[in-house]
Amino acid sequence: MDPLSALDIAAAVAQLVQFGGSLVSKSQQLYRHGALLDHIECGNATRRLIELTNGVRSSWRELERLGDLSPDAKALEIICCVCVKLSGELLSRLEKVQLDEKNTSRKWKSFRQALKAVCMKDGVDSLARRIADCREELNSHLIASIRKKAGALLLRQDEVISSLNAYASKSIAALLETRTLIREDLLNHRDHIFRKSTENASSTQSSTLLAISEAQTIEVEMVQNLHFTMIDDRHDAIPEAHRQTFRWIFDETRKEGCPWSNFREWLRTGSGLYWINGKAGSGKSTLMRYIFNNAKTRQQLNYWAGESSLDISGFFFWNSGSPIQRSQAGLLKSLLFQALQQQPNLVRVVFPEEWAMYSSSTVNHTKIRDHLYSLSTLQKAFKRWIVLLPSSSKVCFFIDGLDEYDGDHEEIAEFFKGLSSRTSNVKLCVSSRPWVVFDDAFKGMPMLRLQDLTFDDIQAYVFDKLEGHDRMRLLKDAEPAHAAELVNEVVTKASGVFLWVTLVVKSLLNGLRNRDCIGDLRRRLSELPSDLDK
Incomplete structure (x- = not known):
């Protein structure tokens, strides 16, 4: 046998064996499951395809009720019909090779059905490929339709947005125009009301302004009537403190060896009355002026006032004045x-009766001024002012020279003592000679005795006045010990009396101008009385 014939026989045997093996395998699958596994998978996929295809056809029928279908829609419907038809044909063929579960000769039937499946394999595969091709065409057509529909929707969306923008622009323009018209109407209405109000109220307003002006005029006039031409004469006549003197009054610590109440602390946190006393000529009025005018006084009192307003007032009695x-x-x-x-x-509340009299055009203002000067009227007015003093205001009075008051000293002392204890918003600093009447009235209150605290001040004053003179510098160079003794003798003899020191220094300066020597100056000092009362 030639090789080619042998090869043909071998190929035929291989095909027979392959066919037989496939037939046995398919017979076993049919016997166990009733259908071939690949047929089951193919059938399931085909049924799913039919369901989807029918769903698409149903959707198109819904659209068809709304109007004629487009050419694309009709083509899609045809594809769906073909796909369903082919799928049905494939399912019919697959069912022919399935086993009937009621058949008793299951093995023989499995073999026969397997043989049939092998024989019809090519036809089934061809039909499956046609269905797959139909499915691909269906998918492509759907994608193209969806893309076209999406483009149409985007175009429609752009048209809608453009339409909305145009409508919004027109609405905004209309609103702006309406707002302008309403604003103009409101302005016109306001101007009309204003003109009417002005016309109706012009006379009333004029009367009110005139009444206010007259009331303010009366207030100013009544305040000015309290003023008198010599009101500041005593304050201005008091000599200013010599430089570098009285600075200790604002020190935080008091002088050693001299019992006195710390004045700075009283200004900051104290209350009631502070009594400054001293011998005649000790410089009480000069110290009071120094305190009253010094910015440190207000600075320390502001600490006492806190958030309240602060008023500082003063008066300087003068027995040599009017x-x-x-x-x-x-x-x-x-x-x-x-x-x-x-x-x-x-x-108007401090002087209520006088205010009423002033407001009456029938009363002579000269008589009112005379009435304002009466002591009883002033006492009542001062008490009203203290009572009316709000809690948000604090007042500190500085009253100098109670001993120079031309009246009952016990009465004036009790007046100030009562004023200091009436309210915590008022406190006073007063000065006087250390008379018994004042000592009794102010006993136990903060105080200082001036002549005990001015030794350093007097020494500084004497050094500055005498050693500043050219003649005294020459004498000091010639007789330094005697010159120092002269200065110390003046300071010691002063005993805290500043006025005596100023008179003595004035006499010594006259001696220096007369070319007196140290001995002459000491004789001049010894001839001067050591007490101002002599």
């Missing part, structure tokens, strides 16, 4: 003038 300068009436007029000058609106 009667009003040494009287209680002058004191009260001065204090009320300083207070009401800051708050003239209080005039």
Whole structure:
């Protein structure tokens, strides 16, 4: 046998064996499962394809009810029909090779069905490929339709947005125009109301302004009537403190060996009355002026006032001045003038009767001024002012020279003592000679005795006045010991009396101008009385 014939026989045997093996395998699958596994998978996929295809056809039928279908839609429907038809044909063929579960000769039937499946394999595969091709065409057509529909929707969306923008622009323009019209109407209405109100209220407003102006004029006039021409004469006549003197009054610690109440602490946190006393000529008035004018006083009192407003007023009695300068009436007029000058609106409540008289055009203002000067009226007004003093205001009075008051000293002492204890918003610093009447009235209150505290001040004053003179510098160079003794003798003899020192220094300076030697100056000092009362 030639090789080619042998090869043909071998190939035929291989095909027979392959066919037989496939047939046996398929017979076993049919026997166990009732259908071939690949047929089961193919059938399931085909049924799913039919369901999807029918769903697409149903959707198109819904659209068809709304109107004629487009050419694309009709083509898609045809593809769906073909796909369903082919799928049905494939399922029919697959069912022919399935076993009937009621058949008793299951093995023989499995073999026969397997043989049939092998024989019809090519037809089934061809039909499956046609269905796959149909499915691919269906998918491509759907994608193209969806893309086309999406483009149409985007175009429609752009048209809708453009339409909305145009409508919004028109609406905004209309609103702006309406707002302008409403604003113009409101402005016109306001102007109309304003003109009417102005016309109706012009006479009333004029009357009100005139009444206010007249009231303010009366307030100013009544305050000015409290002023008198010599109100500041005593203060201005007091000599200013010599440089570098009285600075200790604002020290935080008091001088050693001298019992006195710390004045700085009293200004900051104290209350009631502080009494400065000293011998005649010790410099009480000069110290009071120094305190009253010093910015440190207000600085320390501001700590006491806190958030409250602070008013500082003062009066300096003067027994060598006019009667009003040494009287209680002058004191009260001065204090009320300083207070009401800051708050003239209080005039009508501090002087209610006088205000009513002033407001009456039938009363002579000269008679009212005379009435304002009376002591009883001033006393009542001062008490009203203290009562009306709000809790948000604090006042500190500085009253100098109670001993120079031309009246009952016990009465004036009790007046200030009562004033200091009436309210915590008022406190006073007063000065006087250390008379018994004042010592009894102010016993136990903060105080200082001036002549005990001014030794250093007097020494500084004498050194500055004498050693500043050219003649004294020459004498000091020639007789340094005697020159120092002269200065120390002046300071010691002064005994805290500043006025005596100023008179002695003045006499010694005259001696220096006359070319006196140290001996002449010491004789001049010994001839001067050591007490101002002599």
